[in-house]
Amino acid sequence: MGVATTTIARLFLLPLLIAVHGNRALRCDEGPLERREEQANIVLTGTVGKLYGDPAGGKYMCEVEVKRVFKGRGDVLNLLEGPQHNTIMIGGFGNPALCHSDVRERDTRIFLLAKDGKSLSLNSSLVRMTLNNLKHSEAAVEAPMQNSVDDECKCN
Numbered sequence: 001m002g003v004a005t006t007t008i009a010r011l012f013l014l015p016l017l018i019a020v021h022g023n024r025a026l027r028c029d030e031g032p033l034e035r036r037e038e039q040a041n042i043v044l045t046g047t048v049g050k051l052y053g054d055p056a057g058g059k060y061m062c063e064v065e066v067k068r069v070f071k072g073r074g075d076v077l078n079l080l081e082g083p084q085h086n087t088i089m090i091g092g093f094g095n096p097a098l099c100h101s102d103v104r105e106r107d108t109r110i111f112l113l114a115k116d117g118k119s120l121s122l123n124s125s126l127v128r129m130t131l132n133n134l135k136h137s138e139a140a141v142e143a144p145m146q147n148s149v150d151d152e153c154k155c156n
């Protein structure tokens, strides 16, 4: 009977632990995506290239290959660089004030950016490329987009 009780306890405890863990992520929420997109100067999807700086501890910068621009198209066009003229430099990764600000090479994300002169930095947490998140981002579009509808979620 002791064993059965333990088994039952585990069966109930496991989902509970998962729920609690999920709640922690919820508490980290920075607010609705729409509001964060209004606040950002630039909203785009892109794939992370080279990392510059100290990803192990401090803040760092990344070269990001731009895929689709939802907001701030003109600014992005002005800031494109690299041999293919399709990358931008973004700073502010590893920011402890943001819930999700860490990436690895080849991560594809929705980036919400602040523009200060010619430099771009994360204005709020990185957003995963789910269909739902993309729909919300499309709502932030200022002008009709003519970009390719490339990569559906290569990330997870």
Ligand SMILES: *[C@@H]1O[C@H](CO)[C@@H](O)[C@H](O)[C@H]1NC(C)=O
Pocket (backbone or CB within 6 Å): 039, 040, 097, 114, 122, 123, 124
């Ligand atoms: C994001 O942008 C808002 C409005 O421009 C600003 O007040 C806020 O400090 C920015 N946050 C970060 C992390 O840059």
